Amino acid sequence: MFKSEEMEINLGPQHPSTHGVLRVKLRLDGETVVKCTPVIGYLHRGLEKICENKTYFQGQVWTDRMDYVAAISNNLGWVEGVEKLFGIETPRRARYIRTMLTEMNRIASHLLWLATHALDIGAMTVFLYAFRERELLLDLFEAFCGARLTTTAFRIGGLREDLPPGFVKQARAFQAIFPERLEEYETLLSENRIWKKRTVGVARINAEDCIALGVTGPVLRAAGVPYDIRKAFPSAAYAEMDFEIPTRPEADTYARYLVRLAEMRQSHRIIQQCLDGLPEGPVMAKIPKILKSEVNEVYHAIEAPKGELGYYFVGEKGGVNPYRMHVRAPSFVNLQALPKMIEGRLLADVIAAIGTLDVVLGEIDR
């Protein structure tokens, strides 16, 4: 089994750079990784089982706890999945507000990724800069729904309430400062020699392997595949938005960094369009107080900051709970690519690879 100079070490589950409770079993030959096995499940809460025993309205609250840095994206997937199951048509204004908040959440999630990823690699300052802007976004979420992290922002059929007074002004203030703040991060990192040494050519995975392993999101787009669910299967108000899918051909950690920065710019564009073209009207569809489903199954996927977030529902005749609920978590599937990325490379690259995959363990273990 082992060569005499090989040894096996555990990275995690309490290592700060594993972003939660990820354990990676590594077999090393000196500094080189020979074999890598991710071990997950330390945060398993049985979310699918719980949601089967909650009503469609109650289950949404649990989705906040999956990818806790992008709770609004999780909410969007849940409410749209349930709306598809029941055939509910949502008012246009609600769809615009949903789009806007989801994009804000994408920026917040990418900022957290940038902060922690840079911190893992050794660039401490970016952390403070990125959290400064994330704070502004969390204030906006708090203004909208009273919570900063576990938002439960949307309701099945629309929104609970319209935008609060002053929200648009506050959002426009954020929009005004954000592009130059993004440039600030770029001056810190993009041409930084140490940053480039740690990221260029590190943790490569090509487009073919990405597709075979089901990898989605920025990792796939950094491998040159322009697959974005917002364009491919548009929901909410994405069909009416004008934005691009940033891609890079290099498929390394640096390319993913550039793709995520470009995605923040595109999100900024979408938010601007939502603010400018916000239609008037109601924000809630007419739906019964108790939703009773028919026999039906749907798979609804949205583009979460980490990739394709899919919800699979099976409805029972007259059931107020989903008969079966399953989450296709992007981090869960993306993490499968970790061995492919780092086997044969150096131990220090493992940290960069985990960071660049942008995994959230609450979503992997559910």
Place this chain on the structure above:
Amino acid sequence: MSEPIEPQVPEGASESPVGPYVYDYAAAPQRQIVPPKTVPLPSLKTYEAEVIAQQAADEAKWKKMQADYEVAKAKAEAEGKDAPKPPVKPVPRKDDNDMKTPWPQAAKDPDLLHLQRLLGEQVEEIFEQAGELTCQVRKEALHEALRICREDADLKYEMLADQTGTHYPAAKEFAFSLVYHLTSISRRKRLRIRILVPEGFEPESACSLYPSANWMERETYDMLGIRFKDHPDMTRILCPEDWEAYPLRKEYPVVGLGQRDIDFREDRGGVLMRIAMQKAGQMGINLKQPTAD
């Protein structure tokens, strides 16, 4: 901290005090398993049969109403009374909401028809529902169907987005449905391949075609207990290795099996007891245990 109120014995209720306050774990609502009685498997055939049965039932009801009316009319005429009101055909109630239930529809999509042409007898059912394409194949033909979806030039479903299963304890011929959600990135399409498997059947693993199935099938095994043939590493993934039973089966209680039987919520130090006594005292109920003397 308020002073604990001593339980007071109300008049006329001194005998037969109730036992100590103990939470009955076995009777807790979270522990109760209500096995599903129906098999909510979306299917065009079942839906059409249901619709026809419903129409027949409605027709029979309408005929009975008419017959009753004729009898009542004849009776009224014989007795010389006023004729009863003629019956009104019942119309379905209209709901005033923005919901439009997506019913299963016959397959029109070229992908489904193409797949049916290629697989022939192996296809059990094809239909569309809520804009999603479903193709149910025989359980032995799963690998064949996935291979065609991946390799056929007209289909080109490159990515396996999701794989999962559902437990149907009320069904007789099968116990689980397994679904494979395929995505075609180049053609922007999704397709669902479904098989129905009985307990103990080992479907073939999709890992050789779609490597992303590796962890998904492990999760399905972990949660539902379906083993896959030729899977590279058929072990549990989310639960610990020594976990007993499969959590997403319908006979598994929400609070878990066994783990919570450890009495960590048992009344250590008598806190629950004291609270119960206080509450009971305020309500005038005697909960005090009889002492030896």
